[in-house]
Amino acid sequence: MSRLWKVVRTIIAVLAAAIAFFPIYWMATTSLKLPGEWSAYPPVWFPTTPRIENYIVIFSEPGTPLRESALQALGRGFSASPSAVPYITNSIIIAVSATIGAVFIGTLAAYSISRYRTGGLFTYIFILATRMFPPVAIAIPLIVVYSLIRWLDTHWGLSLIYMAVSVAYVVWIMKTFFDEIPKDIEDSAILFGLSHVRAFFKVVLPIVKNGMLAAALFTFVINWGEYAFALMFTVGGRATTIPVAISQLQLGGGYQYGPMAALGLIALIPAVVFGYIVQKYLVVGLTLGAVKGRR
Amino acid sequence: MTTVEVDRLVKIYDKFTAVDGISFTVKSGEFFGLLGPSGCGKTTTLYCISGLETPTSGRILFDGNDVTKLPPQKRNIGMVFQSYAIFYNMTVFDNLAYPLKIRRIPAEERRRKVNETAELLGLKDILNVKGSKLTPAQMQLLSLGRAIIYDPDILLLDEPLSNLDPTFRMETLRHIKRIQRLLKITTIFVTHDQLEALSVCDRLAVMQAGRIMQLGRPEEIYYKPATVFVAGFVGTPPMNLLEGRIENLADKSYITSPELSNRLLHPHAQSVGEEDIIWGFKPEDATMSLKPVETGDGAVIQGRIRTIERVAAENIYLVDVNGKTVKVITVEYIPVDSKVFIHIPLEKIYIYSRKTGLLLYAPRSLEKQFSQPFG
Numbered sequence: 001m002s003r004l005w006k007v008v009r010t011i012i013a014v015l016a017a018a019i020a021f022f023p024i025y026w027m028a029t030t031s032l033k034l035p036g037e038w039s040a041y042p043p044v045w046f047p048t049t050p051r052i053e054n055y056i057v058i059f060s061e062p063g064t065p066l067r068e069s070a071l072q073a074l075g076r077g078f079s080a081s082p083s084a085v086p087y088i089t090n091s092i093i094i095a096v097s098a099t100i101g102a103v104f105i106g107t108l109a110a111y112s113i114s115r116y117r118t119g120g121l122f123t124y125i126f127i128l129a130t131r132m133f134p135p136v137a138i139a140i141p142l143i144v145v146y147s148l149i150r151w152l153d154t155h156w157g158l159s160l161i162y163m164a165v166s167v168a169y170v171v172w173i174m175k176t177f178f179d180e181i182p183k184d185i186e187d188s189a190i191l192f193g194l195s196h197v198r199a200f201f202k203v204v205l206p207i208v209k210n211g212m213l214a215a216a217l218f219t220f221v222i223n224w225g226e227y228a229f230a231l232m233f234t235v236g237g238r239a240t241t242i243p244v245a246i247s248q249l250q251l252g253g254g255y256q257y258g259p260m261a262a263l264g265l266i267a268l269i270p271a272v273v274f275g276y277i278v279q280k281y282l283v284v285g286l287t288l289g290a291v292k293g294r295r
Numbered sequence: 296m297t298t299v300e301v302d303r304l305v306k307i308y309d310k311f312t313a314v315d316g317i318s319f320t321v322k323s324g325e326f327f328g329l330l331g332p333s334g335c336g337k338t339t340t341l342y343c344i345s346g347l348e349t350p351t352s353g354r355i356l357f358d359g360n361d362v363t364k365l366p367p368q369k370r371n372i373g374m375v376f377q378s379y380a381i382f383y384n385m386t387v388f389d390n391l392a393y394p395l396k397i398r399r400i401p402a403e404e405r406r407r408k409v410n411e412t413a414e415l416l417g418l419k420d421i422l423n424v425k426g427s428k429l430t431p432a433q434m435q436l437l438s439l440g441r442a443i444i445y446d447p448d449i450l451l452l453d454e455p456l457s458n459l460d461p462t463f464r465m466e467t468l469r470h471i472k473r474i475q476r477l478l479k480i481t482t483i484f485v486t487h488d489q490l491e492a493l494s495v496c497d498r499l500a501v502m503q504a505g506r507i508m509q510l511g512r513p514e515e516i517y518y519k520p521a522t523v524f525v526a527g528f529v530g531t532p533p534m535n536l537l538e539g540r541i542e543n544l545a546d547k548s549y550i551t552s553p554e555l556s557n558r559l560l561h562p563h564a565q566s567v568g569e570e571d572i573i574w575g576f577k578p579e580d581a582t583m584s585l586k587p588v589e590t591g592d593g594a595v596i597q598g599r600i601r602t603i604e605r606v607a608a609e610n611i612y613l614v615d616v617n618g619k620t621v622k623v624i625t626v627e628y629i630p631v632d633s634k635v636f637i638h639i640p641l642e643k644i645y646i647y648s649r650k651t652g653l654l655l656y657a658p659r660s661l662e663k664q665f666s667q668p669f670g
Contacts, residue, residue, distance in 0.1 A: 184380035187347050192394035192445070193368045207384075 030261035038257040054258035058084040087245035093155050095223040098162035103216045106170025114178035131168045135228040153236035166219035177211035210281040221271050242267045296323045297358050297448040297481050304353035306339050313339040315505035324479040328499030330492040336505040337485045346370050373442030374451040379434045383427035394445045412444045432463045450482040489529045501525050523652040532622045536575040554616050556595045563656050571649040578622040580643035587636045594639040
């Protein structure tokens with residue numbers, strides 16, 4: 001019986017993994033296909049001859065010979081699509097700055113809420129409640145304000161919105177970490193001779209390091225893939241991020257599935273690399289093992 | 296060598312008064328105890344002395360200098376916390392060296408000091424063990440080591456034994472006391488365990504509801520509990536307390552009580568000056584028998600044995616007397632449900648005021664019998 005159960009369990013796990021990974025598999029293979037195979041029926045499961053033209057189109061500047069030959073291979077209507085390099089740069093600047101800002105501000109806020117009940121229960125709930133508005137509801141008044149102060153389509157403009165949105169997650173994650181640390185730890189550090197501020201940075205922060213990494217990964221992934229705000233706040237194209245750029249490839253000359261897939265796969269890389277680096281902290285972090293509870 | 300003076304200390308949280316205007320002085324090098332049930336304000340008092348809490352009013356003085364406004368990191372205090380607060384990710388060595396590092400002591404001096412302290416506490420063999428791998432007793436010692444390594448003027452102990460197995464408690468306490476004597480460091484020890492407090496403290500204050508009920512040497516607290524509260528708190532088990540009245544009949548004064556079988560002629564009852572009293576006796580001062588024994592002038596009460604609790608070689612009998620529970624300690628065995636007579640010698644009876652709860656009469660000093668079992 002237990003053997004049968006084992007088999008069933010394995011099948012379920014494989015099935016779940018297959019469902020989760022199918023889009024990525026499809027994206028990876030599509031990025032190596034020429035237009036004829038993008039939406040062929042019956043589907044082409046693996047490109048007959050893998051081609052890198054899609055990547056060349058994404059990364060090369062218009063007018064270069066390499067790009068021209070790639071465009072020729074892809075055929076019809078691709079001359080309009082610009083290089084995607086600026087979008088990647090935009091995404092990195094905006095997502096990284098927003099993540100650093102949100103983790104910094106959110107950690108301080110979480111400490112204050114955890115230790116001093118700053119603002120009472122109301123503040124804590126209220127910060128979480130900010131995540132319950134649909135983005136569109138906040139976007140309209142923000143667009144009005146941003147256009148007045150000329151912040152539309154700027155890096156810091158979008159970065160600030162991301163910070164505001166993701167700070168709630170950071171507070172939420174970090175508060176549970178601070179709750180786990182006995183106040184005695186910092187009290188003892190103070191009696192050893194540290195000021196309260198130094199005790200926080202030298203003693204408390206190192207203990208919640210794992211939590212900060214978990215919170216950083218979480219907010220980075222959210223900011224990196226965010227679409228709705230990016231679409232509304234980067235209309236001019238100067239601060240356009242990858243998700244918006246991908247969607248705009250669709251509008252160019254027909255459906256450019258190949259370059260879209262190539263850019264999508266590139267967009268996956270930072271999140272995967274970051275996730276891989278912090279994974280060993282992440283397991284500990286998300287299970288709240290900051291201070292082992294042997295009291 | 297520092298004296299600590301607490302002067303009319305008040306601490307109010309929102310509307311809750313944790314400490315209600317207490318004053319006491321701890322002598323230099325003294326081992327001073329703050330004893331009381333949880334919520335009595337003893338820990339708050341300790342935190343105000345450390346500076347980690349700010350008093351609502353009142354002053355804290357070290358050696359006569361007002362330190363009330365001085366931040367905790369400048370008070371040069373060592374403190375052992377209830378949760379130990381050691382760094383689990385650091386080795387014993389690093390834990391001990393940490394306070395010295397903060398105080399910018401050079402590495403060479405640091406190593407010497409760590410070795411010296413480890414030697415003193417018996418942590419020498421585990422200097423390279425991580426904090427998370429220690430036993431609670433080792434954590435306790437490490438926590439003490441960290442608190443004394445930088446030669447603080449005052450040592451504060453906040454329920455340091457509450458997380459230890461009972462078997463280790465007295466041993467650890469003896470160890471702490473030995474080190475305290477060696478260093479001659481002024482120490483304030485907070486505990487809810489009267490046995491611990493009575494065992495090691497030179498003097499102690501018994502607290503209740505933010506006030507000091509009694510302050511004195513352990514033998515004074517034990518043999519002359521100043522109030523009904525203290526009487527009902529110290530001792531294992533504490534004193535039996537029963538309501539009674541003093542009646543004067545033809546020049547003689549008697550104690551009467553629903554529990555008493557006899558009208559008790561008491562030579563000192565008249566001097567008490569109040570009618571409504573609480574009279575009491577310690578469980579170890581009474582004897583118990585199945586038949587009435589002619590004891591002369593002592594008190595006799597009748598009851599039925601409800602339960603027997605065994606503590607080491609002693610039997611604690613819970614006797615139902617007139618609906619109230621009276622505790623008696625004796626080594627002999629009497630079966631449950633037996634009807635018994637409890638005899639209390641006249642010279643072992645305490646009298647308290649029912650109105651104020653204050654001690655009106657205590658048996659003549661028995662303090663000479665008292666010896667500190669763990670001193």
